[in-house]
Amino acid sequence: MPIWLADSEVGPAFVERCTLTVIDRYIIRSFLGGYSVLMFVGIGLYILSDLLFNFDEFTENATLPVGAVLAAIADYYWYNIPLYFSQLNGPVMAMAGAFALGLMLKGNELAPLITAGVPLPRLAAPILGAALVIVIVWMANREILMPRIAGKIARSHDDLTGTRTQAVHCARDERNVILTAARFYARDGGLAKVLLIEPDDAGRPVSLIQADSADYDASRGVWRLSNGFRVAMGDPAADEGLGRGIRREPLVEYAFGLTPAQVLLQQSGQWADLMSLAQMNELLSTGNLPNRAAVVHSRDGRFMQPLLQWILLALAVPAFLCRAPTTVVSAGGKALLMCGALFFAAFVMQTLSGEDMLTRFATASPVIIFGSLAVYKLASVRT
Numbered sequence: 348m349p350i351w352l353a354d355s356e357v358g359p360a361f362v363e364r365c366t367l368t369v370i371d372r373y374i375i376r377s378f379l380g381g382y383s384v385l386m387f388v389g390i391g392l393y394i395l396s397d398l399l400f401n402f403d404e405f406t407e408n409a410t411l412p413v414g415a416v417l418a419a420i421a422d423y424y425w426y427n428i429p430l431y432f433s434q435l436n437g438p439v440m441a442m443a444g445a446f447a448l449g450l451m452l453k454g455n456e457l458a459p460l461i462t463a464g465v466p467l468p469r470l471a472a473p474i475l476g477a478a479l480v481i482v483i484v485w486m487a488n489r490e491i492l493m494p495r496i497a498g499k500i501a502r503s504h505d506d507l508t509g510t511r512t513q514a515v516h517c518a519r520d521e522r523n524v525i526l527t528a529a530r531f532y533a534r535d536g537g538l539a540k541v542l543l544i545e546p547d548d549a550g551r552p553v554s555l556i557q558a559d560s561a562d563y564d565a566s567r568g569v570w571r572l573s574n575g576f577r578v579a580m581g582d583p584a585a586d587e588g589l590g591r592g593i594r595r596e597p598l599v600e601y602a603f604g605l606t607p608a609q610v611l612l613q614q615s616g617q618w619a620d621l622m623s624l625a626q627m628n629e630l631l632s633t634g635n636l637p638n639r640a641a642v643v644h645s646r647d648g649r650f651m652q653p654l655l656q657w658i659l660l661a662l663a664v665p666a667f668l669c670r671a672p673t674t675v676v677s678a679g680g681k682a683l684l685m686c687g688a689l690f691f692a693a694f695v696m697q698t699l700s701g702e703d704m705l706t707r708f709a710t711a712s713p714v715i716i717f718g719s720l721a722v723y724k725l726a727s728v729r730t
Contacts, residue, residue: 370460371473374447378474382443382481389435394424404504426499429492436485437656438686441663444474445682448667449675457668467668468728471661478660482653489649490623497621498608520604521630523550528561536563536607541572543601554579556601563607569600619645644700647710654714655693659686661721668728685724689717 398405398420405420448470451457461467493500515528515538529540543556558575575598619627619642627646631639666682667675692713699706 370465370470374451374470374473375477377447377450378443378477381446382439385439385442385446386432386435389439390428390431393431393435394427398424401504423502423504426496426502429488429496430500433485433489433493436481437652437659440478440481440656441659441682441686444478444660445663445667445679447474448664449679452667452673452678453675461670467670468725470668471664471725471728474664475657475661478657482657485656486653489652490625493621494623494626497618498611500621501611501618515610518605518610522604524603526603526605526610531607531610537561538570541575543603545577552580556598558598561601564600565606569602571600572598575599575601620648624649640700640702643702644697644710647707648697651693651711651714654718655689658714658718658721659689661725662686662689662717665721665724665728670729685720689713692717 405423406416408416411419451470457467457470460470513531515526515531518526520526523546525544525546526538527542527544528538531538538561539559541556541558541561544552545554545556547553555578556572556575557578558572560573561570561575562573563570577596577598579594579596622630622642622645624646627642627649631642631646662685663682666678666685669678696710696713699709701707
């Protein structure tokens with residue numbers, strides 16, 4: 348302890364309050380242990396249920412040997428673990444906090460602490476502090492890890508090896524160039540029967556690019572075109588005359604703004620939710636986005652989700668901090684009622700989409716209402 352702090356009247360008391368005690372370490376260990384077990388079981392059940400419902404899609408390709416199918420299944424679920432962690436983190440944190448305090452309540456460990464003068468809200472501090480670290484890890488997972496493997500996460504169950512082709516419909520880059528292709532080879536990142544529509548500054552189409560096929564050159568960030576050409580439409584009001592309105596130009600490569608992984612990602616229904624905040628803001632800054640409302644909704648939800656997870660835990664914890672004798676079932680029922688109300692409100696508000704202030708305020712209302720309620724419940728715990 349610094350000399351200046353030790354000599355002051357509040358120094359020892361301040362250090363004692365800020366130092367982890369044996370009880371703090373015990374509660375944190377119980378909370379993290381329960382969290383690890385519940386998360387492991389939750390992800391395992393998630394994988395098992397998804398595998399049972401989609402096993403027929405994994406085995407649609409009868410030409411693949413059993414080993415290749417098993418390897419493809421393992422590869423698919425390995426890359427989806429960050430997604431499952433992201434979806435389960437909030438409920439698992441709340442259950443782990445209830446589990447840690449429920450064990451203390453069942454073992455009659457709260458009464459000696461109350462007799463020793465330990466305030467009950469103090470027992471919630473290590474759980475809420477450890478949960479804050481977990482939420483930071485969750486944010487790193489959503490903002491750093493998942494955007495980098497978004498193309499792997501967006502794969503369908505029936506095309507894990509990338510051998511099946513699919514069409515690309517109206518994939519748009521940051522310059523509002525629209526890509527359409529008859530076939531997209533997910534494994535090789537190639538396109539067949541390619542059409543690109545280039546707009547002017549006002550959004551009107553001014554040229555059409557056609558190619559038999561296109562392959563992406565990652566080192567240069569361009570698509571190499573096979574038998575490609577541009578059909579450019581001139582201005583009818585120009586002085587060149589009507590005979591020079593349309594011209595055809597050969598084209599060997601084109602700097603389309605999407606990589607093969609991004610093309611695959613845009614064809615997935617969850618593509619906006621797999622982007623980072625920086626990517627969503629960059630996308631929104633381009634303007635003239637056909638699904639702008641969905642991207643704005645995903646961006647706003649990204650700010651709400653960490654707060655909702657922490658509030659969910661803060662609502663569950665006070666139910667187990669009581670001086671009067673009670674049972675774990677009774678405390679768990681109260682916690683379940685509060686957390687269920689938050690889940691229902693958040694689900695209903697997340698179905699709203701729009702950019703007007705009223706809709707965005709309604710989306711944030713569960714954080715405002717239940718956050719205030721969580722603070723009130725923690726503050727009203729009798730010591």
